[in-house]
Amino acid sequence: MSSVSLQSRRSAARSRAIERRELVRGLLFISPAIVGFVIFTIFPIISSLYYSFTDYNVLQSPAWVGVSNYVALFKDSLFSLSLRNTLFMVVFGLPIHLVFDLLMALLLNTKIRGLSAYRTVFYLPSITPIVATAVLWLWLFNAQYGLLNTVVSGLGFRTIGWLTDPKMTKPSLIFMGMWYGGNTILIYLASLQDVPSELLEAAELDGAGSVSRILNVVLPMISPVIFYTLVINLIGYFQYFTEAWVMTASRSGSAGGPANSLMFYAMYLYQNAFQFFRMGYASAQAWILFVIVLAATAVLFRSSGWVYYRSAK
Amino acid sequence: MAVESSLSRLRGLRSSRSRRTKQAKAFAYIVCTIIGIMYIFPFYWMVITALKTDVQIFKWPPDLIPLTPVWSNFIEATRYIPFWRYMGNTVVICTLAVIGTVISCVLTAYGFSRVNWRGRDVVFAVYLSTIMLPGQVTMIPLYIVFRNLGWVGTIKPLVVPTFFGSAFYVFLLRQFMMTIPVELTDAALIDGANEAQTLWSVILPLLKPAISTVALFTFLGNYRDFLGPLIYLTEQKQWTISLGLQMFKNMYGAQWQLMMAASALTMLPTVVLFFFTQRTFIEGITMTGIKS
Numbered sequence: 001m002s003s004v005s006l007q008s009r010r011s012a013a014r015s016r017a018i019e020r021r022e023l024v025r026g027l028l029f030i031s032p033a034i035v036g037f038v039i040f041t042i043f044p045i046i047s048s049l050y051y052s053f054t055d056y057n058v059l060q061s062p063a064w065v066g067v068s069n070y071v072a073l074f075k076d077s078l079f080s081l082s083l084r085n086t087l088f089m090v091v092f093g094l095p096i097h098l099v100f101d102l103l104m105a106l107l108l109n110t111k112i113r114g115l116s117a118y119r120t121v122f123y124l125p126s127i128t129p130i131v132a133t134a135v136l137w138l139w140l141f142n143a144q145y146g147l148l149n150t151v152v153s154g155l156g157f158r159t160i161g162w163l164t165d166p167k168m169t170k171p172s173l174i175f176m177g178m179w180y181g182g183n184t185i186l187i188y189l190a191s192l193q194d195v196p197s198e199l200l201e202a203a204e205l206d207g208a209g210s211v212s213r214i215l216n217v218v219l220p221m222i223s224p225v226i227f228y229t230l231v232i233n234l235i236g237y238f239q240y241f242t243e244a245w246v247m248t249a250s251r252s253g254s255a256g257g258p259a260n261s262l263m264f265y266a267m268y269l270y271q272n273a274f275q276f277f278r279m280g281y282a283s284a285q286a287w288i289l290f291v292i293v294l295a296a297t298a299v300l301f302r303s304s305g306w307v308y309y310r311s312a313k
Numbered sequence: 314m315a316v317e318s319s320l321s322r323l324r325g326l327r328s329s330r331s332r333r334t335k336q337a338k339a340f341a342y343i344v345c346t347i348i349g350i351m352y353i354f355p356f357y358w359m360v361i362t363a364l365k366t367d368v369q370i371f372k373w374p375p376d377l378i379p380l381t382p383v384w385s386n387f388i389e390a391t392r393y394i395p396f397w398r399y400m401g402n403t404v405v406i407c408t409l410a411v412i413g414t415v416i417s418c419v420l421t422a423y424g425f426s427r428v429n430w431r432g433r434d435v436v437f438a439v440y441l442s443t444i445m446l447p448g449q450v451t452m453i454p455l456y457i458v459f460r461n462l463g464w465v466g467t468i469k470p471l472v473v474p475t476f477f478g479s480a481f482y483v484f485l486l487r488q489f490m491m492t493i494p495v496e497l498t499d500a501a502l503i504d505g506a507n508e509a510q511t512l513w514s515v516i517l518p519l520l521k522p523a524i525s526t527v528a529l530f531t532f533l534g535n536y537r538d539f540l541g542p543l544i545y546l547t548e549q550k551q552w553t554i555s556l557g558l559q560m561f562k563n564m565y566g567a568q569w570q571l572m573m574a575a576s577a578l579t580m581l582p583t584v585v586l587f588f589f590t591q592r593t594f595i596e597g598i599t600m601t602g603i604k605s
Contacts, residue, residue, distance in 0.1 A: 019431060023430040023431055029424025029425075030424035030425060031424075032420055032476065036478045040474050043454065044455050045451060051454065058460065108345065123594070128583055129536060130539060131558045135576045139362065144371075154374070239449060246562070270543075287450065290450045
């Protein structure tokens with residue numbers, strides 16, 4: 001009796017020792033990530049919250065001002081304009097791009113010959129440097145000599161102020177964005193190719209037409225991927241910066257386009273932080289963005305009932 | 314009887330299906346080709362603009378084939394800005410970032426997949442959630458830290474953080490490592506290899522495709538980055554090609570033929586890289602897609 005319990009106690013002690021050793025080993029291997037997580041994520045999140053309650057110009061030490069940065073932001077008309085411009089991209093640009101990318105992926109998934117050539121064509125624009133892309137599109141959008149207005153006037157229509165008419169500027173950037181959705185197209189295509197063909201055949205035998213097969217079989221099967229691209233691109237759109245900055249920034253550092261119609265959230269934040277050195281004010285902007293993104297993602301996750309998860313393989 | 318009728322129904326279905334798929338395919342070809350041409354055309358427009366004189370680019374209707382291509386525009390574009398120096402700076406940053414990312418992410422992914430420690434999966438979930446954190450939230454405090462360290466105006470703020478892991482790449486590598494059977498590493502350990510040797514000689518060779526994907530995406534991500542260099546590279550001689558191109562645009566914005574030449578030269582390395590590594594790219598994206 002006692003020898004048995006001693007034995008089991010001994011083996012329990014041994015397994016505890018093993019567990020401890022495994023813990024140390026595991027933490028040792030992930031130590032770069034732990035250090036990175038603390039220094040480059042946790043610490044900055046907390047200190048930017050602190051800075052958001054201070055007046056801080058980098059040269060002098062931060063002075064506590066309470067919520068006055070937040071109060072000032074709510075009265076700052078350029079801030080609310082930058083938020084509205086950004087929401088425009090999220091509300092219109094995001095769904096337009098994802099639907100377009102999905103349609104392209106569905107077309108490419110019809111087992112057409114020369115698929116790899118088409119894939120290359122649609123993917124290529126998405127890997128070119130954004131600054132070069134933006135410079136190229138500045139030229140395409142050029143009011144007098146650009147490609148787009150050449151086509152428009154060649155067809156006998158009145159030329160369009162793509163980047164000069166404040167009403168057109170954001171739709172123009174959404175249009176441009178359709179050019180480099182290749183990454184999402186390929187993600188969708190890969191997941192479409194993963195849909196089991198037995199399912200499609202079964203649906204067809206049951207008399208489902210191609211539209212109904214797409215709506216009732218294909219889309220539910222790839223809905224986790226759609227959800228993933230929705231979340232990632234939503235967060236990306238809230239940080240929309242480089243294209244608009246390159247296309248509107250002048251030598252003196254001002255940016256935003258005609259009537260500030262292309263002043264996006266991240267641009268105004270950048271200006272406050274690194275041009276005007278209002279670090280406290282910009283930190284408050286950053287935290288408002290953080291809360292908005294968290295809330296938007298939470299809404300997406302809450303309403304993700306349409307996402308169908310296959311039982312784990 | 315019943316069998317026969319259902320068989321004939323099946324046959325009918327097949328023939329109508331083949332007719333319908335043919336129509337669908339033709340439709341897909343036409344639409345994909347038209348949109349494909351629209352995708353390629355901006356590149357073409359860029360190249361023919363780069364081959365024109367400053368008078369020819371303002372001609373109406375525009376020449377679609379430059380009859381007397383001005384190749385010297387490309388040479389001139391690399392003289393207006395120190396193009397090769399910016400390119401060199403960019404490649405240095407990209408290479409260091411690839412080294413840092415691969416080393417730190419392989420080690421971290423190993424700790425998250427090949428070692429069984431209590432709380433591992435919870436810690437991993439928390440770590441993975443940092444993917445969704447907007448960069449703006451950490452941007453300002455990090456700038457202040459790097460400024461106090463005297464690193465603003467050097468490439469350190471762009472390179473050093475890469476040696477401390479990146480959640481997305483850790484995720485990709487971890488997914489891959491989980492598919493390697495435990496028996497393989499156990500066998501090596503029983504043969505007397507220590508853990509470092511096992512990681513080096515068993516895991517790494519099997520991990521090659523995943524590592525090349527991570528290396529490729531890291532290189533490309535840093536080559537395309539604009540905001541990081543804009544904040545930290547305050548000295549003109551350290552600029553990356555993206556920063557240089559943006560400044561080129563601000564200074565010589567009306568000389569479209571030179572700007573298009575400079576843009577084309579900036580895009581060229583990524584296009585070449587893509588053509589040499591297509592399979593790695595496609596596999597990498599497939600991995601991303603399967604994740605969710």
